[in-house]
Amino acid sequence: MSTNQLDKKSQAWSALFSEPMSELVKRYTASVFFDKRLWAADIQGSLAHADMLQAQGLISADDLAAIQKGMAQIRAEIEAGTFEWKLDLEDVHLNIEARLTQLVGDAGKRLHTGRSRNDQVATDVRLWLRGEIDEIGVLLTELQKALVDVAEQNADVILPGFTHLQVAQPVAFGHHLLAYVEMFARDAERMIDLRKRVNRLPLGSAALAGTSYPLDRERVARTLGFEAVCQNSLDGVSDRDFAIEFTAAASLLMVHVSRLSEELILWMSQSFGFIDLADRFCTGSSIMPQKKNPDVPELARGKTGRVVGHLMGLITLMKGQPLAYNKDNQEDKEPLFDTVDTLKDTLRIFAEMAAGITVKPEAMERAAKKGYATATDLADYLVKKGLPFRDAHEVVAHAVKDAIAAGVDLSELPLDKLKAYNPAIEQDVYEVLSLRGSLNARNILGGTAPEQVRAQVARHRARLA
Ligand code: ARG
Numbered sequence: 244m245s246t247n248q249l250d251k252k253s254q255a256w257s258a259l260f261s262e263p264m265s266e267l268v269k270r271y272t273a274s275v276f277f278d279k280r281l282w283a284a285d286i287q288g289s290l291a292h293a294d295m296l297q298a299q300g301l302i303s304a305d306d307l308a309a310i311q312k313g314m315a316q317i318r319a320e321i322e323a324g325t326f327e328w329k330l331d332l333e334d335v336h337l338n339i340e341a342r343l344t345q346l347v348g349d350a351g352k353r354l355h356t357g358r359s360r361n362d363q364v365a366t367d368v369r370l371w372l373r374g375e376i377d378e379i380g381v382l383l384t385e386l387q388k389a390l391v392d393v394a395e396q397n398a399d400v401i402l403p404g405f406t407h408l409q410v411a412q413p414v415a416f417g418h419h420l421l422a423y424v425e426m427f428a429r430d431a432e433r434m435i436d437l438r439k440r441v442n443r444l445p446l447g448s449a450a451l452a453g454t455s456y457p458l459d460r461e462r463v464a465r466t467l468g469f470e471a472v473c474q475n476s477l478d479g480v481s482d483r484d485f486a487i488e489f490t491a492a493a494s495l496l497m498v499h500v501s502r503l504s505e506e507l508i509l510w511m512s513q514s515f516g517f518i519d520l521a522d523r524f525c526t527g528s529s530i531m532p533q534k535k536n537p538d539v540p541e542l543a544r545g546k547t548g549r550v551v552g553h554l555m556g557l558i559t560l561m562k563g564q565p566l567a568y569n570k571d572n573q574e575d576k577e578p579l580f581d582t583v584d585t586l587k588d589t590l591r592i593f594a595e596m597a598a599g600i601t602v603k604p605e606a607m608e609r610a611a612k613k614g615y616a617t618a619t620d621l622a623d624y625l626v627k628k629g630l631p632f633r634d635a636h637e638v639v640a641h642a643v644k645d646a647i648a649a650g651v652d653l654s655e656l657p658l659d660k661l662k663a664y665n666p667a668i669e670q671d672v673y674e675v676l677s678l679r680g681s682l683n684a685r686n687i688l689g690g691t692a693p694e695q696v697r698a699q700v701a702r703h704r705a706r707l708a
Pocket of ligand 1: 278573
C-alpha cells in the first residue's frame, strides 16, 4: 500500500478496479464542492472517534497525538484558505483523511478503524445542523423581540381587521403584530423539539451493520454533546428524517414570513398607505422615477417557494429507498444548506426591517371607519338590552343598508333615526359605535383591547428575556 492510497483515487478506487472513473462520472458523483462546508463537523467527529479509539486501546497514544496535531494543521489550512480541495477525492471526508495521512502517515490511516463514510456523513450532517438550529433559535428570538417592540408602541393604534380582506372589526395594530409573534414562537418551539431527534449519534453504525471493534459509542456521544445514540445501525446510516423534519419546520416558518410579507406589501401600497418601510429595504425603478418597491418582503414571499421546494426534494429523495445507505442521500446536502442560508438571512433582515417600520395611524383609522366595522358592536349592544342575537343581527343589517344608501357611518346616524330600528337604542350607543369603544370592549384574554395587548407584550417580554 502506498503512503497515501486515497490520493491515488484519480487512478482507480482499489486493486479491484481495472479502470478509473471517467471525468464526467467523477464530477457527477463528487460532492466536495458543496459538502466541504461540513469540514468543521467532520474534524470534530473524527477527533471524538480517535479519542475513543485510543481509550479503547484500538490505537496508541502516539497515534492519537499525531491525529490531533494533523487535524489542527488541517483546520488552520482550511481557515486560511490554503487547503487544496480535490475533486478526485470525491467528498469532504476523503479530502480531509487524505491530507491527514499525508501529514502524519500511518496514524492517519488508522483513523477510519471501525468507521465508514456512511456513519461519518450522517454524524457530520447532524452535528452541523444542530449548530445551525441553535443559531436559528437566536435569530427567531431577535425577530420576535423586534415585533414585540413595534406591537407595544402600537397597542392603541386602530387598524381595520379583515376577514376575506373585507373590513370586519377594528383591531389594535399591536394585536395584529402579536399574532405573528405567536406564529414565530411556535416555529421556535418546533425547532427545539426536532433538535432532540437531530441530536443523536449514528457513528458506530459503520457501513450498515455495526462493527466488530469494541467501540464506546456512549463516550463518543458524550464528547460530541449528542443526547442519545442511534440504536439501530441500518437506521442510523440511512434515514434522513431529521433533515426532512427540519425542512418541514423551516417551510412553515417561511409560510409565516410570507404571510407577514404579503401584509407589509399591501400596507405599503398607495391603496392602503398604512405603513412605510425604511428606504434601505426597498428599491426603485429604472423607468418610473416615483417608485419605491418593497422588494425585501416580495423576495421573502418568493423564497418561501424555494424552501418548500427543498422539503419536497428531500422527502422525495427518501421515498422508497431500501435499507441501508444509498448514494441518493448525498443529495440531502444542497437543499439543506440552502434552506438554512435562506432562513437565517430572512430572519436577520426581517428583525431589522420590523424595527424600521413607519406606522401611519391616521390612514389605518380612516380605513377602519370605512367598512361599518362596529356593526357587530351595535348588535351586541342590542343583545345586552335583551334582544336575541339573531334578531339584533337582522336589525343592524337594516341599519347598515340604510347607512350605505345615505353614504354615512352608523355613528353618523342621528339618535331618532337609530331608535326607529329599535326603541332600546339610547344615547350611550355612540360610545359603542366608536372604533375606540369597540376596541376597548374586547377586553378578554386573547382579545384586541389595548389593555390585553399590553398584558401580552409583558408576557412575551418575560418569555423572550
Ligand atoms: N459523500 C457521501 C454522502 O454525502 C458520503 C458517504 C458515501 N458513502 C458511500 N458508501 N459511497 O452521502
